[in-house]
Amino acid sequence: MKKFLSLLLAGVLLFVMAACTANENAGKETDSKDDGKKEEESAEKVLYLNNGQEPTSFDPPIGFDSVSWGALNNLMEGLTRLGQDHEPEAAIAEKWNISEDGKTYTFQIRENAKWSNGDPVTAGDFVFAWKRLLNPDTGSSAAFLGYFIEGGEAYNNGEGSADDVKVKAVDDKTFEVTLTSPQAYFLSVITNPAFFPINEKVATENPKWFAEADSFVGNGPFNLTEWEHDSHFVMEKNDQYWDAETVKLDKIHWAIIDDTNTEYQMYQSGELDVSDVPSELSEQLLGEAKVEDQAGDYFYRFNVNMEPFQNVNIRKAFAMAVDQQQMVDFVTKNGEKPAYGFVSYGFTDPSGNDFRETSGDLVKTNVEEAKALLEKGMEEEGYDKLPEVTLTYSTDDTHKKIAEALQQMFKENLGVEVKLANMEWNVFAEEQKALKFQLSRSSFLADYADPINFLENFQTGHSMNRTGWSSEKYDQLIKDAKNEADEAKRFELMYEAEKILFEEMPIIPIHFYNQVYLYNDAVSGIVRHPVGYLELKWADKK
Template identity: 30%
Template sequence: MKKNIFFTLIIFVFLLAGCSKNSKDNKETVVFNLGSDYNTLDPHLFTEMIAVQVDSSIYEGLLRLDEKGNYTGGVAKSFKENGNKLIFKLRDNAKWSNGQKIVANDFVFAFKRVLNPKVAAQFSEMLFPIKNAEKYYNGKVGADALGVKAIDDETLEIELEYPTAYFKYILTLPISVPLNQKFYESRENKYAVKLDDFLFNGPYKITKLQEEEILLEKNEDYWNAKNIKIPKIKYVISKDFRVVDDLIKNKEIDMSRVEPYSLSKYKKNKVLDTYFNGRVWYLDFNLSNKYLKNSKLRKAISIVIDRKKYVNEIKKDGSIVAKSIISNEISGYSKKYRESYPDKDYFKDNDIKTAKKLYLEALKELGVNRLRLRLLSGNSDPEVKEIQFIQEELRTKLGLETDISTVPFKERLSKTRSGDYDTVLNTWSPKYDDALSYLDRWKKDDNLNMNVWSKAKYNALVTEISKIPSSKERDKKINEAERILIDENVISPLYFSVENHYRNPKIKDVVRRSVTGIADFTYAHF
């Protein structure tokens, strides 16, 4: 009898130990809902900011941002500027996750890969400020002419074509992380696809890779591993935000973007992180459409919309009215570009009288009595509500009839790129902290619609801005370019969005990067 009791006690102790271990594992892991899919985790080939969240956890470039948003060393322990040259000294203890030392040539090889047109990196132009980068991309010079040199294993030199106000910010993004040549060439087309085809150099490494779940564990080979306090991050993908609310309620998710359904509850419980992400939402006009070539029609559509009602009654999430393209999150010469060039008087919205007058003039000029246009948007709950609101604004205030088409994100993207739309509810998010990250969106050297708006002048301005160092003169040119887009109704800005994120209150000091939306766990802890 005593023997049976003894064995029962032993089993009970083991069970308690197992429960304790599972409880500890759960407390050590941050479960982070990405909210949508990514196309690739190849840091040089990212196409959406969701991938940047993961990539920023597992890779690191020359520089990073500290908790206050200032530049600090990443792989580089120091750097100095000498005219158009940036010279970086790499850390002695910067290693890959296989224990190999990171050397200057890892950056040279990586930059050449990003700029190789055969690789087709979507954001390769981020590296165009480098001397001969654009020429190399366009096949006009060889790779050896690129202004990136490994002076020795610990010293990297980057020469720029001209002073570039935002280039150091680019060096904090995944597009500029290093790449081990030998490892890459042993995989090439398979690089960063399956778990064995990754090589990490950031604070974390992937230990489990599934379609809708990525488990990260602290990378002990990371140069700053001793200061990384969160041992594990589990990235999951749950797209239905009503389901997300239930997962949060059941304590299955620690961090996630949330939609307005339960915002008041999260605010009351003080578990909501709210920040502006720089993303602008706007109506994108198909300027190849024979009707929308008419500027009066575009302006009538734009100014008739009641943006205050839009954000207060439809969005209801803290978004703010936009009458410009560039968010006030963007630094200018004076650190806040928008403060120097406020946008509240760019145009008057909900101006029904003026809008009707312009609409009737447009119909007369177009030689028609009535119009019917197609409205395209995504099919998420918020987007459907928004496009229906816009439809009603146009119908009741202008008498303009529209047909709505709501489609999944990828289909909306495809239709927009192919020109299969009249007007689309579109969005653009800056990829780095500079106005050019917006203005480049509308700079196209395709000779289309040159007579519809001042495209040639705009293109020339944006090119000029890219070559001017940070200054009052540069900000003035930025405003000139921005005003062309607004005054000529190339698009119709609607609102600047916010990100509302639930965060488990036990997780402290996660740093939010407002421009990219990245959650940085470098300083985080339980």
């Protein structure tokens, strides 16, 4: 959800993988100080995971990032949920009807759908939540996902009112939404946590209902029962959940550990049931790990409003000085695919061709051309000496290694000394949104399964743009693609848009994400969707 928000490789992997499974020592005798606790809980099915970092927020439109999604997707549920086959299926809505023109959806909410406090889930809760997502005062970076709702974009941009947003409660259990145009991926989009309902009565009485365990009210498979900020949080099975019989786990304990090596040590000692693979042990452990594709990118953003990156040739020079193949072979070493475009593999056009393969390599390592472009750009700007460049990343051991590798590549290939800076994730994210960095680490996990979700991030003014880059032609192509009913034409528009993105080069792609984790056979049924959501509804532990 992004799929954008700005995301981190280790944070993403820690978050998504941490929601995985148990290690070979889990449940066995170890020297861990938690042995006594585990013995006491032996009658319960308790899964021990690591979230990697403190969740940004459990407020659905605000927790629009990988460090919030994993937990939030199991605390709450929308009209539809991605099933075990990664396709949208009925969730809080038991059925729906679609109008002949494909623009109006009418959802029937389950009679037994309840909040964790026993209140019924109503159509009004969805109206309240979806309008709140689009309310400009909410400040949600996920608001753009609701622009396909008639009146949604105008309301979010301050050009319309909440009354103009075409969502309504026909009655307590019937919810209706009208779209601006038919959207083939609509049922997939609304599985995103940004579209989860909010208990209107609870939120009205306590606007900070999501901030602590004792005030949190959800409607998903699990309920938040403990949250010691920056330390850990705990979920327990939600007996009020409409499909509680399917849920097998009694409790999930999430640690908050931002170091991959510490996480792996906890996994070895039995304190965690899953672990990411530390990069220095990847060659040794990768054969034991499970590797799955994930729809998303690890990349760097230029700030085109800050020197020297206002110059496109200087941006291209830095991009072409990066060797993505070396990065995945010798730095991350987790089996990732190098990225030479932005849309990841796995999206098929109407001709049956993969989008990435058809669009091709839009940026490649070329040291000689990079040097020539740097010289040209400096001449264009009148630079005798390149202004000082600082590369900023969010604190994490893997991000540090990638940043150091980039620093070395820029030095060796361009003769440019780049300074490094890092900061804690929440501060980093806010500073990046405010365009405070020259060159900064970024990541994107798809919010829904379509190439447009990748490309829409770089529209002018988009909350996930964070580069200052703007192109009227690019904006128009994205707009046209969103409104194009002919799939072949729609893909052609998206191919053209991605080419423009790399002609202007506001980003440096590094690699496409995958999901790599260690686990044992004690845990089963965990589903990891390519778009980044984690499902524990079907998980079990022996």
